[in-house]
Amino acid sequence: MSDASRPIGIFDSGIGGLTVAKAIKETLPNEQIVYFGDTVHMPYGDKSSHAIKTYAKRITKFLLNQNCKAIVIACNSASTVASNLLDKELKLSVPIINVIDPTVELVAKSKKAKFIGLIGTKKTVSSGVYAKRLKSLNANLKLYSKATPLLAPMIEEGYFNNNISRTIIHSYLSSSHLGTIDTLILGCTHYPLIKSEIEQYYAQPIHIIDSSIVTARALKNKLTKLHILNKEAHTKNDLFYVTDYTTGFEKAAQLFFGEEIKLKESRIFD
Numbered sequence: 678m679s680d681a682s683r684p685i686g687i688f689d690s691g692i693g694g695l696t697v698a699k700a701i702k703e704t705l706p707n708e709q710i711v712y713f714g715d716t717v718h719m720p721y722g723d724k725s726s727h728a729i730k731t732y733a734k735r736i737t738k739f740l741l742n743q744n745c746k747a748i749v750i751a752c753n754s755a756s757t758v759a760s761n762l763l764d765k766e767l768k769l770s771v772p773i774i775n776v777i778d779p780t781v782e783l784v785a786k787s788k789k790a791k792f793i794g795l796i797g798t799k800k801t802v803s804s805g806v807y808a809k810r811l812k813s814l815n816a817n818l819k820l821y822s823k824a825t826p827l828l829a830p831m832i833e834e835g836y837f838n839n840n841i842s843r844t845i846i847h848s849y850l851s852s853s854h855l856g857t858i859d860t861l862i863l864g865c866t867h868y869p870l871i872k873s874e875i876e877q878y879y880a881q882p883i884h885i886i887d888s889s890i891v892t893a894r895a896l897k898n899k900l901t902k903l904h905i906l907n908k909e910a911h912t913k914n915d916l917f918y919v920t921d922y923t924t925g926f927e928k929a930a931q932l933f934f935g936e937e938i939k940l941k942e943s944r945i946f947d
């Protein structure tokens with residue numbers, strides 16, 4: 678198999694990363710994807726760094742065994758602690774893209790972004806990784822962060838675009854400095870599903886950064902640079918693995934991916 682025709686491996690704690698998989702399919706329709714959701718261990722946002730690193734290493738090995746030509750960490754919590762480690766410890770011979778770096782680079786370059794908000798899991802927000810990386814690129818930017826741990830399970834349970842989601846979103850966004858921002862980073866791959874509700878919350882128009890789209894573009898640039906972009910349409914099926922299969926996950930997965938998909942169980946942690 679030529680390098681260009683090999684699949685792209687994408688992983689997340691569960692099914693939220695399917696928003697990134699969807700953006701990758703839209704941006705790179707010729708690419709085959711192998712998605713891996715660690716539904717046994719989700720949410721990662723409440724786990725220790727040690728645990729997340731262990732899971733991320735094992736999943737990356739699985740994706741490399743599937744002959745993936747690039748790995749995308751479609752989870753902020755995992756990107757927070759695991760991206761450097763995977764490169765160093767596994768000595769990857771394939772590129773690894775995380776959701777944080779391309780997002781931070783985009784915001785740091787933006788002429789409009791001055792007062793920036795970040796919402797994400799406890800892990801992502803408490804790590805301070807967005808603030809550190811933003812500061813290193815542009816010291817003038819101000820970042821207001823808020824952990825919003827109820828949002829991912831809320832979305833996964835199908836609670837969005839309704840009164841309950843509006844109440845929770847309102848409660849989080851109104852209880853902090855997030856009222857005065859001009860830009861908001863969606864620091865969790867579940868959140869593109871509530872982007873329009875967040876837009877509606879703000880009276881003034883703000884720029885909402887959806888890292889799934891930014892990551893898909895960064896992946897395209899990387900594959901182009903390395904001359905491993907698939908120029909021909911692939912005929913193979915995309916594959917979607919989870920560590921724990923339930924019909925509930927499969928139903929929710931469709932919400933995130935926007936089309937019907939079949940999940941396969943792979944018990945790599947047994």
Ligand code: DGL
Binds near residue numbers: 720752754801829866
């Ligand atoms: N999708 C994960 C992220 O982007 C959030 C869910 C979790 O905590 O596992 O951080």
